Amino acid sequence: MMKFNQIVLLLAIIAVVGCTNKQQEAQTEETTLSGLYKSDFETLVEGDSTDLYVLTNANGVEVTITNYGGRIVSVMVPDREGNLKDVVLGFDNISDYMSNDNNLGATIGRYGNRIANGKITVDGVEYQLPQNNFGHTLHGGPEGYHKRLFNAKQSDNQTLVLTYLSKDGEAGFPGNLDVKVTMILTDDNAIDIQYEAETDKETVVNLTNHSYFNLSGDAN
Template identity: 45%
Template sequence: MDMPAAPAPSPAPARREIFGHLPDGEAVERVRLRGADGFEAAIITYGAAVQALLVPDRAGHPADVVLGHDELAPYVETRRFFGATIGRYANRIAGGGFTLDGARYTLAANNGPNALHGGIEGFDRKNWQVVAADAGAVTLSCLSPDGEEGFPGTVTARLTYALTGPRELTLSFEATTDRATVVNLTHHGFFNLAGVEAGGDVLDHVLTLPAAHYLPVDATAIPLAGPAPVAGTPFDFRSPTPIGARIRDDHEQVRLGRGYDHNWCLGEGRAAAPVLAARVEHPGSGRVMELLTDQPGLQFYSGNFLDGTAVGKFGRLHRQSDAFCLEPQFWPDTPNRPDFPSCRLEPGEVWRHVSVYRFSAV
């Protein structure tokens, strides 16, 4: 007689602790979500950021695979986006402004002539509030008043981090507004699947990115005419390819970005459900990360501007290409590009984004 399969173990209760205090004395919490076989995500309320992510290798040994800091002070002192939630608008808006319903909105030009990642004090600089924390999930929220960083509308954002598999972390974003506005929220994790403590660059990580088109950019990283085929360029990762295989090719777009810092086009709008957008494998450890998302774009950044000035966990100095980022989002500069997928949000609507980070080992 066949015995019934043993039920999967339930996630351990979320562990809450004080991570530090802001200069005004406000507490910043850390919430630990623990899955199976040593898989663990540590979330801090400052920036709603993933402070640590422990993932087992092929031998079952967990290692922290995301850049970050052991203490709060470096997050507050220098804005590096390590593991942070980005908003109101991820990526760049050309010329530091946009027009909506005939009104012109001026934003801070904090990246050359452009607005980047929500301006000077984006969502990554907010201390989010814990709404709920239970076994395997934590929900955080923040409020952005009308006019903050130049954006219209009072926006309320919520983000749930949930363990949805033994080694799977799902991020579910929601946002509402009281005035027509633009919203583009994403997660800005800096990954090194070898493990941060082991160090080294990510050029040997093997990337598969199925998208057939990407957005070429100008010298300030603003998209040019529109999507271009990846075929025949260093941007073709439709077959598994090491990140470093063509990163020093003599190609104008690689020169402009000092590597990869471009949007790959996944669709013309938000998908009905998350689909596979990228797969990364580290041959040495066997760790594999699959990213599934419902967003129409994916920004792949190869850590080109890490310059050795950031001291991270384990006392490591982070240098060029010591991590990669895969940021699911709407396309850059969408508020100024009616030919791009729209990120407009109206009162009474709910803006949504779901991305799944699924880990395994081979």
């Protein structure tokens, strides 16, 4: 009985120490200007890692982006008094993006907007796509790019390059499509988004970003 009690006590001590270490890590981790913790955006999706990337310019403007869905999470810009405010809608953790059906800040593809009845004809062949909007296909369907994990490479403080291979037949669309999205935070406080795509087969493509702007900058 004494040996069992000692084991239980040891496990309890380990649990307390582990909890304390996590609390200390949370207290020492720096937040972004918008109050985000990078660790809240770190998880695994089919074995690959999600992350939060931070762009800043010479004026102190900050943009945060997650490679899950190629999403703009926050945009901190100065208001008329020079105070930085977040002017886009977004969640403060990756779990909410993954558990809620939403397009907040997402890179949209393979085809932005609605496709009537979820049907396209390419090179004489009709394709039936998954329908997710009253019998139509909206923003690439229920498993569009907003739910895909992009490869991310940040070359400097102001540039993030996202790439993704959309395979032939994914979401019903024909052809392999290599997608490249370059996001640049310029020194005139603009976000320059450049889209590139290459395919090995006739297909349709219409890429865009789906940020919701809240120019009042309040937290609601």
